[in-house]
Amino acid sequence: MRIPLFRVHLPPRERLMPELETVLYSGQIGEGEVVKQFETAFGRFIGNPNTLSFASGTVALHTALILAGVERGDEVISTPMTAEPTNMAVMHSGAKLVWADVDPGNGNLDPDSIAECITGRTKAIVVVHYAGVPAAIRRIREVAARHGVPVIEDAAHALGARYDGQLIGNHSEFVMFSFQAIKHLTTVDGGMLTCRREEDLPVGRRVRWFGIDRAQPRTSVDVREVGYKYHMNNVTAAIGLVQLEVIEAVLQRHIENGKFYDRALADVAGMETCSHDPKAEPSYWLYTILSDRRDDLARYLTEKGIECSQAHRRNDEHPVFASARRPLPGLDAFYRRMLHIPCGWWVSDEDREYVVDCLRRGW
Numbered sequence: 001m002r003i004p005l006f007r008v009h010l011p012p013r014e015r016l017m018p019e020l021e022t023v024l025y026s027g028q029i030g031e032g033e034v035v036k037q038f039e040t041a042f043g044r045f046i047g048n049p050n051t052l053s054f055a056s057g058t059v060a061l062h063t064a065l066i067l068a069g070v071e072r073g074d075e076v077i078s079t080p081m082t083a084e085p086t087n088m089a090v091m092h093s094g095a096k097l098v099w100a101d102v103d104p105g106n107g108n109l110d111p112d113s114i115a116e117c118i119t120g121r122t123k124a125i126v127v128v129h130y131a132g133v134p135a136a137i138r139r140i141r142e143v144a145a146r147h148g149v150p151v152i153e154d155a156a157h158a159l160g161a162r163y164d165g166q167l168i169g170n171h172s173e174f175v176m177f178s179f180q181a182i183k184h185l186t187t188v189d190g191g192m193l194t195c196r197r198e199e200d201l202p203v204g205r206r207v208r209w210f211g212i213d214r215a216q217p218r219t220s221v222d223v224r225e226v227g228y229k230y231h232m233n234n235v236t237a238a239i240g241l242v243q244l245e246v247i248e249a250v251l252q253r254h255i256e257n258g259k260f261y262d263r264a265l266a267d268v269a270g271m272e273t274c275s276h277d278p279k280a281e282p283s284y285w286l287y288t289i290l291s292d293r294r295d296d297l298a299r300y301l302t303e304k305g306i307e308c309s310q311a312h313r314r315n316d317e318h319p320v321f322a323s324a325r326r327p328l329p330g331l332d333a334f335y336r337r338m339l340h341i342p343c344g345w346w347v348s349d350e351d352r353e354y355v356v357d358c359l360r361r362g363w
Contacts, residue, residue, distance in 0.1 A: 001304075001305040001351075001354065002305040002307070003305060003306050003307060003342045003347065003351050003354070003355065004307050004342060004346065005286075005307040005308060005309055005311075005340060005341070005342050006182040006344070007182070007344060007345075007346045008181050008182060008186060009184075009185075009186065009243075009250055009344075009345055009346075010186070010239075010243075011242045011243060011245065011246050015242055015245070016239065016242050019238045019239075019241065019242050020235065020238055020239070022238070023234045023235055023238045024235065026234075028234060029233060029234050029235055030231075030233050030234065031209070031214075031231040031232060031233055031234065032234050033234075034234035034237045034238050034241070035053055035231070035232050035233070035234055035237040037237070037241060038053060038232070038237035038238075038240045038241050038244075039051040039052065039053050039192070041240075041241055041244050042192055042240070042244065043194070045244055045247070046167055046169035046170065046194060047166070047167055047169070047170055048169050048170050048194045048195075049198075050194060050195040050196070050197070050198050050200070050201060051192055051193070051194055051195075052192070052193045052195065052201060052204040052205065052208065053190065053191070053192050053193075053231070053232035053237065053240075054190065054191040054192065054193065054208060054230050054231065054232055055189065055190060055191070055229075055230055055231060055232055055233075055236075056085075056178070056180065056189055056190060056191050057085070057154075057156050057176055057177065057178030057179070057180060057190075057191035057192075058085040058088065058089050058178075058191070059089075059191065059208070059228065059230040060176045060177075060178075060191035060192060060193040060230075061085070061086065061089040061126070061152065061154060061176045061191075061193075062089040062092045062093060062228075062230075063193060063204055063207050063208060063228075063230060064152045064174035064176055064193055065089060065090065065092075065093040065095070065124060065126075065152065066093065066207055067174065067195070067200050067203060067204060067207070068123060068124045068150045068152060068173065068174065069123060069150075070093045070094075070095050070123045070124050071093075071094065071095070071123070072093075072094030072095070073094065073095070073096065073121075074093075074094075074095045074096070074121055074122075074123040074124075075095060075096045075098050075119060075121040075122045075123065076090045076093070076095040076096070076097060076098065076122070076123060076124045076125070076126060077098045077099075077100050077114055077117045077118065077122060077124070077125045077126065078090055078097055078098070078099065078100070078125075078126040078128075079099065079100060079102060079108075079109050079126070079127075079128050079130075079315075080099050080314050080315035080316040080321070080324075080328065080331060081102050081107045081108075081128070081130055081312070081314060081315075081331055081334065081335070082128040082130065082154065082312060082315060083156070083311075083312050084312075084313075084315055084318065086126060086128055086154050086156075086315075087315050087321060089126075090126065091320070091321075095123065095124075096121075096323075096324075097321060097323070097324040098117050098122070098324060099117075099316060099324050099325075099326060099328060100113040100114045100116075100117045101113035101328045101329065101330040101331055102130075102328070102330045102331050102334055103136075103275075103330060103334070104329075104330045104331075104333035104334045104337075105274060105275035105276075105290075105334075106130065106131075106133050106274040106275055106276050106288070106334075107130040107131065107133075107274075107288070107331075107334045107335075107338065108127075108128070108129065108130050108133060108134075108135035108136065108276075109127055109128070109135055109136075109140065110330055111136050111139035111140045111142075111143050113330070114140060114143050114144075115143045118143070118147050118149065122147065122149050123149065123150075124149060124150050124151075124152050125140065125143075125144055125149055125150070125151050125152065126152045126153075126154055127140055127151060127152070127153050127154065127172075128153075128154040128156075128157070129153065129154070129155050129157055129158035129161060129168060130157060130288075131157055131274075131282075131284070131285055131286040131287070131288050131311075131340065132157045132158050132160075132161055132254070132258075132282045132283040132284045132285035132286065133158075133161070133274060133276045133280060133282040133284075133288075134158060134161050134162070134163040134168060134276070134277065134279075134280035134281070134282065135153075135277070135280075136277045136280075137151075137153075137163045137164075137171050137172070137277075137279075138163075138164065138277075138279065141171065141172065150172070150173040150174070151171075151172035151173055151174075152172065152173065152174045152175075152176070153168065153171070153172050153174070153175040153176065154176050155168045155169065155175050155176060155177050156176065156177065156178035156180075156183065157183075157283075157285040157286070158282075158283055158285070159177055159183065159184040159185055159247075159251065159283060159285075160184060160247075160251035160254070160255070160283035161280070161281060161282055161283035162280075162281040163277070163279055163280055163281070164279045165279075168283075169194045170194070172196065173195070173196045173197075174193060174194070174195055174196070174200075175193070175194045176191060176192070176193050177191060177192045177193075177194075178190075178191050179191060179192070179236075179240065183285070184247070184250060184251060184254065184283065184285060185240070185243045185244070185247050185250070186239075186243070187232075187236040187237070187239045187240040187243065188236055188239060189236065190232050190236045190237075190240065191232075206225065206227055207225070207227050207228060207230065208227070208228065208229075208230035208231045209227060209229070209230075209231050210223065210227040210228065210229065211223040211224065211225045211226060211227030212227065249345075250345045251283055253344070253345040253347075254283055254284045254285065254343060254344055254345060255282070255283060255284055257284065257287070257343045257344070257347050257352055258282060258283075258284030258287055258343050259284075260352055260356075261273065261287050261341075261343065261352070261355075261356070264352075264356045265289065265356060265359060268359050268360055269362065270291055270292075270293060270297075270362065270363070271289050271290060271291040271297065271359065272289070272290045272291070273288075273289060273290070274288045274289075274290065284343050285343075285344075286311060286340040286341075286343060287340065287341050287342075287343035288338055288339070288340055289338075289339050289340075289341060289359075290334075290337040290338055290339075291337055291339065292337060293363070294336070294337055294338070294339050296363055297339060297363055298339055299363075300358070300363035301339075301341065301358065301359075301363075304358045306341060306342065306354075306355055306358060307342060308339050308340060308341050308342075309339070309340055310335070310338060310339065310340065311340050314331060314335050316328065316331070341355060342355065
């Protein structure tokens with residue numbers, strides 16, 4: 001038996017291929033009407049119509065920083081417990097990274113640590129919902145509001161997660177979603193940004209297309225700001241539209257498996273499950289367990305055919321981010337003990353029973 005940690009989900013061939021062929025041979029494969037349709041459909045799914053699509057989640061996050069007014073020399077509070085692109089986007093903006101510490105029970109940013117990091121130069125707070133577990137949004141937003149600082153949520157792991165009954169994508173000034181290959185929803189690659197204010201949309205559209213307002217005649221536009229080639233295309237958007245038809249079932253399976261583990265692993269000797277804010281409802285992109293004998297546990301699960309991993313290296317160990325290094329005891333505790341196990345749509349009832357049985361036997 002082998003249970004993978006990640007798998008790519010694509011809709012049935014008979015549903016996806018006709019849509020792809022239609023777009024591919026339409027003569028319009030760049031950004032166009034299909035992209036607009038995908039943005040509208042995603043907005044309906046999330047419950048926020050203010051959506052902007054992008055070529056990747058990373059460039060969506062960079063655009064959010066631009067829309068938040070972040071400039072070279074400003075400070076952005078972020079987390080080292082994430083994939084590297086989160087913090088590369090901050091580097092792209094020219095801002096100074098400031099690490100806040102994380103909750104050792106789940107790897108998400110600690111609101112008290114965020115509060116300690118805010119200075120007069122703080123222009124944004126980037127909050128990652130690690131492994132699909134929503135961070136303590138209410139407390140983080142209270143801290144941000146006291147200082148007038150916008151919150152940018154990196155929800156690359158958290159499509160379908162909820163906080164205080166609302167889907168992630170509705171709580172902060174900007175929320176980024178990733179559609180990279182192994183995410184809950186993939187368009188092969190791509191990203192989406194939800195915005196609190198409708199007036200951010202025209203600026204975002206210019207930023208993602210060289211500073212050009214594409215609604216104006218090309219020979220009449222006046223480019224007044226730096227822009228980038230960050231747009232999504234009709235081909236990936238077509239994949240996204242079909243994915244949205246099946247995403248509820250995909251998300252539900254992740255959540256069912258995660259809740260099964262929550263119940264079945266609650267009292268297993270030698271390990272713990274992650275804690276989270278009572279208002280948070282995870283979407284379980286990954287399932288995280290904590291153990292003081294993490295490396296022994298990882299070897300044991302691998303021998304049993306159960307793929308497991310830490311998934312990401314803590315970013316403060318990378319030389320490129322060295323200038324932001326500082327003591328982070330919460331991160332030390334979390335990273336030393338954390339391990340991810342398979343939880344996704346491909347994990348069958350039999351698979352998850354096998355995982356639990358192996359963990360209960362001890363290692």
